[in-house]
Amino acid sequence: MTxxxxxxxxxxxxxxxxxxxxxxxxxxxxxxxxxVIVADEATQADAVRSAAEAAREHPCRILTAIPRPGxxxxxxxxxxxxxxxxxxxxxxxxxxxxxxxxxxxxxxLPLLVPDAPVVVWWPGAAPDDVSADPVGRLAQRRITDAAxxxxxxxxxxxxxxxxxxxxxxxxxxxxxPWRALIASTLDEPFGKVTGARISVMRSSPSGVLLAAWLxxxxxxxxxxxxxxxxxxxxxxxxxxxxxxxxxxxxxxVARMVRPGFPDREAPLRPRSVEGLIAEELRRLDPDxxxxxxxxxxxxxxxxxxxxxxxxxxxxxPAAKRRPAAKRATTTKEAPGTAAPTRRKGRS
Amino acid sequence: xxxxxxxxxxxxxxxxxxxxxxxxxxxxSLVIFGxxxxxxxxxxxxxxxxxxxxxxxxPGFALVGFARRDWADQDFAEIVHDSVRENARxxxxxEVWDELCQxxxxxxGDFSQAGAFDQLSEVVLDLDRVRGTRGNHAFYLSIPPKFFxxxxxxxxxxxxxxxxxxxWRRVVIxxxxxxxxxxxxDLNATIDEVFPSGTVFRIDHYLGKETVxxxxxxxxxxxxxxxxxxxxxxxxxxxxxxxxxxxxGRAGYYDGIGAARDVIQNHLLQLLALTAMEEPLSFLAxxxxxxxxxxxxxxxxxxxxxxxTARGQYAAGWQGGAAVPGFLEEEGISSTSVxxxxxxxxxxxxxxxxxxxxxxxxTGKRLGxxxxxxxxxxxxxxxxxxxxxxxxxLGQNSIVIRIQPDEGVTMRFGSKVPGTQMExxxxxxxxxxxxxxxxxxxxxYERLILDVLLGDPPLFPRHEEVELGWKILDPVLERWAxxxxxxxxxxxxxxxxxxxxMLARDGRVWRRP
Numbered sequence: 006m007t008x009x010x011x012x013x014x015x016x017x018x019x020x021x022x023x024x025x026x027x028x029x030x031x032x033x034x035x036x037x038x039x040x041v042i043v044a045d046e047a048t049q050a051d052a053v054r055s056a057a058e059a060a061r062e063h064p065c066r067i068l069t070a071i072p073r074p075g076x077x078x079x080x081x082x083x084x085x086x087x088x089x090x091x092x093x094x095x096x097x098x099x100x101x102x103x104x105x106x107x108x109x110x111x112x113x114l115p116l117l118v119p120d121a122p123v124v125v126w127w128p129g130a131a132p133d134d135v136s137a138d139p140v141g142r143l144a145q146r147r148i149t150d151a152a153x154x155x156x157x158x159x160x161x162x163x164x165x166x167x168x169x170x171x172x173x174x175x176x177x178x179x180x181x182p183w184r185a186l187i188a189s190t191l192d193e194p195f196g197k198v199t200g201a202r203i204s205v206m207r208s209s210p211s212g213v214l215l216a217a218w219l220x221x222x223x224x225x226x227x228x229x230x231x232x233x234x235x236x237x238x239x240x241x242x243x244x245x246x247x248x249x250x251x252x253x254x255x256x257x258v259a260r261m262v263r264p265g266f267p268d269r270e271a272p273l274r275p276r277s278v279e280g281l282i283a284e285e286l287r288r289l290d291p292d293x294x295x296x297x298x299x300x301x302x303x304x305x306x307x308x309x310x311x312x313x314x315x316x317x318x319x320x321x322p323a324a325k326r327r328p329a330a331k332r333a334t335t336t337k338e339a340p341g342t343a344a345p346t347r348r349k350g351r352s
Numbered sequence: 353x354x355x356x357x358x359x360x361x362x363x364x365x366x367x368x369x370x371x372x373x374x375x376x377x378x379x380x381s382l383v384i385f386g387x388x389x390x391x392x393x394x395x396x397x398x399x400x401x402x403x404x405x406x407x408x409x410x411p412g413f414a415l416v417g418f419a420r421r422d423w424a425d426q427d428f429a430e431i432v433h434d435s436v437r438e439n440a441r442x443x444x445x446x447e448v449w450d451e452l453c454q455x456x457x458x459x460x461g462d463f464s465q466a467g468a469f470d471q472l473s474e475v476v477l478d479l480d481r482v483r484g485t486r487g488n489h490a491f492y493l494s495i496p497p498k499f500f501x502x503x504x505x506x507x508x509x510x511x512x513x514x515x516x517x518x519x520w521r522r523v524v525i526x527x528x529x530x531x532x533x534x535x536x537x538d539l540n541a542t543i544d545e546v547f548p549s550g551t552v553f554r555i556d557h558y559l560g561k562e563t564v565x566x567x568x569x570x571x572x573x574x575x576x577x578x579x580x581x582x583x584x585x586x587x588x589x590x591x592x593x594x595x596x597x598x599x600x601g602r603a604g605y606y607d608g609i610g611a612a613r614d615v616i617q618n619h620l621l622q623l624l625a626l627t628a629m630e631e632p633l634s635f636l637a638x639x640x641x642x643x644x645x646x647x648x649x650x651x652x653x654x655x656x657x658x659x660x661t662a663r664g665q666y667a668a669g670w671q672g673g674a675a676v677p678g679f680l681e682e683e684g685i686s687s688t689s690v691x692x693x694x695x696x697x698x699x700x701x702x703x704x705x706x707x708x709x710x711x712x713x714x715t716g717k718r719l720g721x722x723x724x725x726x727x728x729x730x731x732x733x734x735x736x737x738x739x740x741x742x743x744x745x746l747g748q749n750s751i752v753i754r755i756q757p758d759e760g761v762t763m764r765f766g767s768k769v770p771g772t773q774m775e776x777x778x779x780x781x782x783x784x785x786x787x788x789x790x791x792x793x794x795x796x797y798e799r800l801i802l803d804v805l806l807g808d809p810p811l812f813p814r815h816e817e818v819e820l821g822w823k824i825l826d827p828v829l830e831r832w833a834x835x836x837x838x839x840x841x842x843x844x845x846x847x848x849x850x851x852x853x854m855l856a857r858d859g860r861v862w863r864r865p
Contacts (some may be wrong), residue, residue, distance in 0.1 A: 094424035156522075181372045182407050188365040189376035189410065193486075194518075198364075222365040258447045261411045266379075269412035272404070272448040284372065294370045 010083040011293060013131050015115040018083045022095055022116075025087035036094060037327035038286065039118045042069045042141060045179045048153075050221075053096065058279035063190070063286040065097045066118050070140070072106035081112060110139035117143065118338075122289045126282070129153050136169035145289045148282075150175040151210040161210040165299040170291035176210035178281045180237070182273055183215055186251060186259060187240055196246030201227045206234030213241070213308065217301040218294070229307035236275060331348035374408060377805035380488035380520075381414035381455070381479050384474070385463070385503055386495035387428070388419045391526070396494060397432045398439040399797035404452050405442040408802055412483040414455035416475060420462055441795055455483050463495065463502040469510040476512065486518030492802050494526060497604070501542045508546045525552045527618050528609065531814075532829065533822035539701055547843035553804050558593070558619040558724070560796030561803070563755050566785060567626050567726075568635065570753065570761065577751070578631075580730070582705045587748060588858075589711045590727040590865055592625050594672060594719035598843075599693070603684030604811060612663070612695040612829060615715040617821045621648065622813065623755075624711055627726050628701050641814055648820040652700040657831045659662040663838040664694035664848030666718035671844035676718065684826070692838040693717045696851045697828055698858075710858065714851060715836050718843040723757040723865040738774060745769075745777040748865075760784035 010019050026297040040060070044054050049069055056067050084098040099112055117123055123141055126148040135149060150176050154160030164174055201219050205212030215237060220227040223242070232238040235256035237266060240251045247264035257271040300306050365374065384392055403409050417428045434455075438722060457475050461468020478487045489512070493503060504523070507513040515521045523543065530536030543552055571577060578820065580586070593615055599606045606614070625644040632639040654660035668678040680687050694716030699710060730749040743766070752762040761783045769775040803812075840850035846852075848863065855861055 178372075184365070185373050185376055186411075188363060188373055189378070191363045191365055192376070192378050219365070222367075224364070256452065259411070267412065267482050269410075269450045269484060270446065270454075271411035272407065272451055272762070274445070280355060290370050292372070294367055294372075 006090065007084055007086045010085065011089050012024045013081050013083050016079070018081075018085060018097055019100070019116055021083070021085045022087060022097065025085060029088050036064050036066055036118050036121060038063060038065045038122045038124055038289070039116075040286070041113055041123065041127065041140060041144070042067065043079070043125065043131075044069065044071060044128050045130075046071060046073075048129040052081075053098070054124070055278040055282055056126070057094075057096065059282040059286055060094050064117075064120075065092050065286070067097070067198050068113055068116055069096070069098045070109045070113060071098065071100045072109060073100055073102045074106040075103055077103045079103040079108075081105060104149055110143060113140060114143060115241050122146070124148065124286060124289065126285075133163050134167040135172060136167070145171055146285065147172050148175065148285050149173075152176050152179075157208050157210045158213065161213065161302075165302055168218045168296055168299050170293075170296065173285060173292050173295055174210070175278075175281050175285075177292075177298070178213050179211045179276060180215045180218075181284060183237060183240070184218065184274065186261075186271060186273060187219070187242075190242075190249055190251070190261065190263065195242075195249065196244035198223050198242055199223055200225050200243040202239075202243075203227065203231060203237060203239060204230045204232040204239040205237045207231050209234075209236065212237055213302060213305060216307065217305050218298045220305060221298060221301040226306060229305070246250055358520070362664065363766075373807055374406075375793075376408055377410050377413070377487060379410045379484050379486045380805055381410055381416055381476065381483070381485045382393070382490050382492060382801070382805070382853075383416040383418060383476070384494055385416035385418045385499075386493070387431070388421060389494050391430070392494050393435040394439050395795075396492065396590060396801070397435045397799045398441065399795060399801055401432075401436040401440045401448070401452060402442045402798050403744065403796065403802060405440075405445060405448045406798075409452075409805075411451075412652065413452070414456065414457065414479045414483045414485055415452070415458065416472070416479070418461065418468070418472060418688045420460065422460055422593065423457060423458050425458050429456045432456060441798075452606065453863045455479070463499045465507065466506065466572050469506040469512065473512050488521075489515075490522045490524060491525040492804075493604045497525075497528065497530070497539060500525065500539060504543055513546045517693050520551065520807065521547070521638070522551045522553060522807070523547045526555050528613060529554060529618070529818045530822065531609065531613055532662045533826050536815070536818055539791055540818070541815075543640040544815075549814070553800075554815070554818065555800050556813065558620065559622055561747075561799045563759065564626060566759065567623075567753060568640075570576050571627075572631050581728070583707050583709045586706075586709050587729050587731045588709055588860060589624075589627060590729065590863055591620050591627070591711065591713045591725075591729070592863075593620060593715040593724040594722060594865060595715075595717045595848075596722045596844075598666065598676060598679070598683070598718050599682055601683075603682055603749055607685055607689055607691050610663075610691040610695065611715050611717065612697070612825060613691055616695055616697065616713055617825050618813070618818070620715060621651075621715045621821045621824065622817075623726055624648075624651070624699070624701075624713065625817075627728070627753075628703075628706055628711070630705070636698045641817070644813075645816055647701060647703070647821060648817060650702045651661070651820075651824050652702050652707075653824065653827055654698050654700070656827055660854055661695040661828055661831070661849060662694070662714075662851035662854045663692035663832060663852065664716065664841045665689075665838040666693050666716075666843045667840040669718075669845070671718055671842035672721075674845045678840070683768060690837050693840070694719070694841060694847045694851065696847065696854060697825075699824070708768045712855065712860075712862070714847065714862070716841075718849050719843060720846050721865070722757065725865055726753040726755070727751070727863050729860075730751075738776065742774050743776045746776070747778045749821060752863075753837075758784055759775050 010017055010021060022305055040056055042056060044052050049071055053069050080099040080102040086096040096201040101109060101112060121146040124146040125144040128150060131149040132138040135147040141147045149164060151157050151164060201223060203216050216227040216229045238254055239252040249263040251259050251261050253259040257274055259271050261269045375474050384396060385390060395589040400415055459468060459472045459475055476489055480487055493500060513521055521651040530539045581654055625647050627641040632643045645852045679685060682690060698715035728751045732748055735742050746766040750764045754760050763781045766776045766780045769777050839850050841848040
């Protein structure tokens with residue numbers, strides 16, 4: 006079920022996928038998107054496993070591009086798997102050697118599922134400006150992971166300055182359960198919120214994103230305190246009726262304390278990568294809230310301490326600055342490729 | 353504390369554009385009557401755990417069981433634990449269970465016993481205090497309908513049916529909603545007297561919200577289907593719900609009810625309504641309901657019911673490799689029972705869109721395989737520029753909406769057979785909705801329970817729809833009751849000969865699903 010193609014071309018890979026599909030008698034299955042994973046040898050295996058798991062919910066073609074820069078000649082080696090033992094859709098592992106390692110888009114483009122949206126995921130290192138990257142430009146959605154970078158907050162700052170609609174980061178996806186829990190506390194009547202603070206492990210991009218999101222939503226300054234973790238350990242909203250606090254010292258169960266209620270607990274566990282990717286693939290339109298949260302980062306008191314000082318903190322908000330630049334890049338694109346689109350933001 | 357009703361739109365952290373944030377139910381409890389039943393153990397309690405595991409239940413959620421058992425809270429917790437272990441969809445996690453377990457209570461008593469309901473009332477008040485459920489309580493009546501009256505009256509008497517300001521009380525009832533029009537009206541009057549209509553949730557567990565939404569999306573989000581979705585192109589529609597199992601220990605419930613009341617009245621007529629209705633103004637609850645009610649009001653029965661309905665009982669036979677007994681030999685069924693296990697009926701829809709297009713509905717137990725589907729069968733092309741022999745194998749085009757198992761859509765159309773000869777044959781094109789492995793594709797009960805706790809009623813049928821269903825079905829049931837017996841059909845086949853004859857009279861055949 007796995008076909009190896011050494012020293013091959015994209016069109017031969019494409020033929021191999023079709024042939025495998027035909028051979029298995031499944032020539033029409035719903036593939037809703039193409040997921041391109043750009044990774045090195047060290048990260049690709051785990052990433053592919055998670056993506057394949059997520060593909061159960063979103064049937065897709067998964068193309069893993071593994072650039073192997075080196076001195077040798079340009080060469081493409083591929084391994085194609087269709088309908089593996091565990092019923093996974095279509096996987097193609099592409100190793101790009103020599104000068105070809107810099108031309109990932111040229112190999113990926115002919116292998117995209119016709120018409121279907123394209124998502125690119127960099128599980129490890131990612132280019133600084135993902136939407137200007139040749140592979141990123143093929144995609145509606147570009148997924149990075151600031152937490153995987155050697156300096157996560159620095160990486161988040163790079164995402165912030167280069168943000169374009171369609172970008173997203175797993176550091177943001179990781180805090181969805183936290184955001185849901187905090188938001189649900191305010192579904193009940195509450196007093197006037199006067200301030201908020203969160204405690205989080207050092208260098209956590211998720212922590213500052215959560216703080217920025219709260220600050221943006223609540224309109225009050227949010228303090229960020231460093232704790233020993235794991236992850237985010239406490240969030241407190243100060244209101245004129247008393248503090249609403251959620252603490253999670255063990256990384257598993259959150260305890261909620263608020264005036265007028267008995268203390269309550271809720272499970273709040275770190276999420277698996279496949280869960281994160283499945284959430285990302287659920288909606289492929291731009292995540293405006295994420296963009297606006299990035300814009301809020303410089304306004305966070307703690308950001309000056311963490312952020313890259315070379316970037317003037319008061320620069321024009323990313324969401325406003327990007328569109329013009331983006332339009333210029335999209336016009337250069339080959340017909341039929343997806344352009345990063347931007348929907349009107351509220352900012 | 354404020355008394356103003358708080359709505360999620362007041363929440364500064366909720367932004368309608370933020371599609372990642374799920375709606376989490378507010379503080380509340382779920383009181384289940386009939387926790388010893390099959391449904392509670394196999395579906396309800398596991399679904400509650402799955403919701404908790406996905407973080408969709410509020411912190412402090414409470415689950416109260418009510419049954420005639422001499423149990424303490426811990427005994428009930430153990431029952432819930434076992435049923436979760438056995439039947440939950442998501443992995444078992446100690447911390448989720450521990451938290452859920454703290455909110456589990458049990459009240460022992462009879463459905464007519466005043467003392468038990470007073471005790472329940474105390475338990476619920478106590479939960480408001482220790483778990484912060486804030487007076488929000490849903491009552492799930494997983495019990496035979498004959499007890500509804502008792503329970504609802506007791507809830508009223510003990511003051512459980514009314515909530516304080518800013519809090520809610522809701523009641524959930526399961527099909528069957530009566531056994532004919534009169535009993536449905538009586539049942540509704542009983543419940544209506546105590547619970548206002550907005551707080552009554554009628555659950556048809558066959559028809560998950562996911563399915564309904566898939567069907568609505570297919571019809572109304574696309575341009576390629578709607579133009580041919582009418583009598584100009586559609587020859588007829590077949591709606592099938594087939595089960596491969598027998599009555600499997602439910603003799604007490606099934607005898608006297610039968611396939612038509614059990615499945616056609618609610619499930620198949622809902623599917624018919626969703627298939628045939630006009631486009632709703634929006635997907636708001638009342639807009640969808642209005643359209644469904646309109647189309648159900650337009651449903652007509654054929655003049656001669658004997659020729660256009662069919663009923664049967666499964667006989668002993670071989671089903672998928674196992675020898676199975678006939679219906680009349682099942683334990684608890686009288687050998688003279690006239691309860692049908694197969695029912696088929698031809699209906700018309702008197703609207704401009706559907707004039708002259710018959711809708712054939714059938715359901716049965718111990719049929720060929722388990723399947724639920726809606727098949728739209730199109731007319732033949734008015735002219736075929738091929739010789740008759742070229743198109744011998746060409747059938748009618750069809751779109752099949754598969755509902756279970758493997759939910760999806762199949763299109764069937766003609767295609768040339770490879771080779772030098774011009775020959776056209778039918779081919780299938782399949783689309784399957786994504787598998788429900790990840791947390792996002794919840795089991796129907798999870799969505800139902802969550803909708804109840806959120807107070808989100810869109811797809812629950814209102815009593816008007818239930819009554820319209822009985823209005824359609826009652827004449828058929830009366831005719832059948834006048835005499836005759838259901839025809840025997842061999843288990844593992846697709847129903848009695850009369851059902852096939854019923855379509856043959858119209859020059860059509862049932863699809864083999």
